[in-house]
Amino acid sequence: MTPTLPPLPAVEAPWxxxxxxxxRGPLAPLQTASYLLQRDDLDPLRRQELLAMVERQTRRLxxxxxxxxxxxxxxxxxxxGPREHCEPAVLLDYALVGSGLAGTAVDEDGNIAIVDGDPQRLTQLLRALLDYAGNRGNPPVxxxxxxxxxxRIEVRVPGPPPDAAQxxxxxxxxxxxxxDEGLGLRLLIARAIAQAHGGDLEAIVEDDRLRLRCELPLADPPPAAT
Incomplete structure (x- = not known):
């Protein structure tokens, strides 16, 4: 049974x-490109630049x-979505590849942890943490x-930590x-994913570093054979 989650933070009118x-941000360059691409005298190199921009802004939108x-x-x-038994270590590898951080070392305890969860959403959670940390210039720990x-999966974010209010x-x-030039919701959604699995995501500062710490319950072991 999916646990009842606490209500998400209220979104205020300014947001x-x-x-x-x-x-609207991606729409302005898309409209400009649409107009220019209709010109018969458009330089081929400029046409390729505009097509690349259309692809980039469409993907962003x-x-x-x-x-x-x-x-x-x-x-x-x-x-x-559908839940299954999955290994967080494997999902973390998938997330590292998707974030462009393939090969980043992970300090593991050697245990084979199994959780009962939606692998797509859990990978999305990990991607959000890695993308946030990777945006700081240096690879996370x-x-x-x-x-x-x-x-427990912990991402130590490089660079100075946020102040108390942040x-x-x-x-x-x-x-x-x-x-990520998005809407600023990805970390909130990541926490909602953790909570939907009966876990949580917290942000703390230790040793003058921001740590994003996700905890998830392990799957129940299979019943012993009789």
């Missing part, structure tokens, strides 16, 4: 104003809409530990300056 502004859709699904507590019925808002409010 809705920014949402409309951000969604699609990501924004996916982000908004996930936020709505999380608010309605219907974020998860990663660890994976299991015990006491839970698995830390408090990091997983509770949309980011004013998104790290």
């Amino acid at each position: 809705l104003d920014r949402l409309a502004h951000d969604l 699609g990501s924004m809409l996916d982000e908004l859709n996930d936020w709505v699904r999380a608010a309605q507590q219907r974020l998860l 990663l660890s994976l530990r299991s015990g006491d019925g839970r698995v 830390l408090q808002a990091l997983l509770l409010q949309p980011q004013a300056e998104p790290f």
Whole structure:
């Protein structure tokens, strides 16, 4: 049974104003490109540049809409798809490849942890953490530990940590300056994914470093053979 989640943070009117502004952002260059691409005298090199820009801005707009859709699904507590037994270590490898961080070392305890979850959503959660950390210039420091019925995945973010106010808002409010040119909801959605699995995601500062720490319950072991 999917656990009942705490309500997501309320989105205030100023953020809705920014949402409309951000969604219009990709439209202006797309409209300009559409106009220019109709010209018969357009230089071939310029045409290729415009087509590349159309692809980039279309992809950005699609990501924004996916982000908004996930936020709505999380608010309605219907974020998860089919669940299965999966290994967080394997999902972390998938997320590292998707984030362009393949080969980054992970400090593991050697245990084979298994969780009962939606592998697509859990990979999305890990991608959000890695993309946020990877945007700081240096690769993050990663660890994976299991015990006491839970698995803990920690991403230590390079660079100076946020101040107290920024830390408090990091997983509770949309980011004013998104790290990925998105809508600033990805970390909030990541936390909703963790909570939908009966776990949680927290942001803490230790040793003068921001740590994004995700904990998930381990799957129940199969019943012993009789």
